Amino acid sequence: MKIHYIKEPRCMKCGKPVETMEQEYCQDCAKQKHIFDQGRGLWIQKQPVSRGIYQFKFHNKRYYASVFAEEMMKRYEEWIYRNEIEEIIPIPLYKAKQRKRGFNQALLIAKELSILSGIPVNENAVFRIRNTKPQKILNPMERSRNLKGAFGVKKTWEVKNKVLLIDDIYTTGSTMDRVAKVLKKAGTQKVYFLTISIGQGL
Template sequence: MKFPGGDPPISSWSGALLGELRETVLSSLFPPRCPICDRVLSPGERICPSCIPCIRPMQRPLCLKCGRGIASEEAELCENCRRRRFSFDFGFILLEYSDEISESIARIKYHGRREYLSFYGELSAGLIGERLLSLSLDALVPVPLHRERLRRRGYNQAELLAERIGELLKLPVYPAALHRVRNTKALKNLNPEERARDMQRAIRPGRIPDSLRSVCLVDDIFTTGATIEACSSALREAGVAKIYSLCLAGRAER
């Protein structure tokens, strides 16, 4: 077989062949699973057809600050954002929180299902990619994990999610922009005031170039906003002018 322009280098086609072989072997050993129910998927599927109804994008009207669903457009802000002042400009919450989404995120964080994040990254880019690009972002900044938790888990789910979104939208990712200097308790066990206090002590600015003026924080769940607020405060301290947030899931107010 003749190739236009001459035969390709052996390293070129052998590398491609090895890549395809690797993917085939990995697919055989670790077949893709549904990010919602964890069943093995049929070829070409990204999610079980029966699980598609579990993917419920956050519905309007939305809080103009955090992005959660609210009962009335006249309110403009959810109750949480009326009670608290946040440093970020505004945020996006992709999905309405549910038992199924909770279990999916728990499998990512505690049972090694990092491959789900590719699906959620693609979903994020598909649902709000155009809006993210309209913000003229300099970078995506994942919410950091403390080094001890990172060592135990082996990866930061927010960083992997940000990397997939960044890959699809051609946006750089700056995981070193923030540091978690304290290994905080599980926030679900704390009241809102305790969450805010612990997180403000835990997050510090990292390596932030002067050119970084507009960023979007990336995390998995938005609850009271304590984590996003601590990260926003640290970025403001470092001179970042525009700060937005993207979280996979949160509870609607209605």
């Protein structure tokens, strides 16, 4: 089955589809002020995309990472370079969760994207301080509370002005906001993101 990219018009902030060209922001972004600066997702979070992500994360289909990274470059190469990204940072998993899964899916994509773009990836810039509940089972308010104090920035990290976060799914932006907050506190000026898929709101 052919998977189509998200078509315009889209939210100027997170990239979710919007109804008209005159509508600058989706309902989620219109309601809340995000800490990240801008982001994009390749596809809408529905079949067959959701099944592909599930296979990637839970059935050890690690080679999917190169496919996703190639699609990101195909779709967003101009956007990446226009934003003058200095470093690619994957959203970290909690250590116990990563040991159980065997890998961090965001890191695999980030490494492949780094090879294709020539932009360095740093898997040690941001770390997860504590384990959290799966975001998919929580409402927007619970998502934000769930991630409070969940991330930190390594003191040894050489601060970059413009960074690109990589994750598998964007829904409400809680994860991106929490990571953007600690990065900006450390001195980063602009935080962007790319994901495989993007939800349509809750």
